Amino acid sequence: MLMMTRRAGQKIILGDDITIEVVEVAGNTVRLGVDAPRAIPVYREEIWTAVRAENEAAASGTELPAAPAAPPDQA
């Protein structure tokens, strides 16, 4: 992993169009500002991880209560 030291007000740039700024450092909390093209979603890691786990669980769940309908002719 790339490690670098930044101070409040300093930034890092990913590629040409994603900027992450250290806005504030207070105790053990760092406030970051992310400036990215709007098509790129930005997630807090723990939420992303929890949602991925739920998506994977949903995709590998048991069958649903009623038997699946016959393939819909024209849904």
Add this chain to the structure above:
Amino acid sequence: MTQTLKSTRFGDVELADEAVVEFPNGLIGLQGTRYGLIPHGEDGTFVWLHSMEDPDLALPLTKPWSFFPTYEVELSDSEAERIGVSDPGDAEVFVTVRATEEAKNFSANLRAPIIISSGRGFQVINEADDAPVRALLFA
């Protein structure tokens, strides 16, 4: 027009173009950007979100308000801008369902609903306070 979806669960399914949804960012942590909607059973409670590209990949969805009448979706400005939908009331809102051996343990992910509008779909992060990733459906 229809498109053929290949499924290990359902075999070949002919889907109307309107039932095929483009997910520009995919689903969080899962592969693929094209999914088809396949109704489950007759009553419309559940629908399968099935990958058009991976015959094994399908997630059951439901509309949250049948189970959680007071459910709310709040999007951050950047999320609303990304998906081009400012009012979820203008779109179709689904939540993923985790099906388990016993129906009483079925749960829905209220934190990351799936919003579909004009043939495009997005899984978004709901900023509302009361939105667990695992809310029991039949509690």
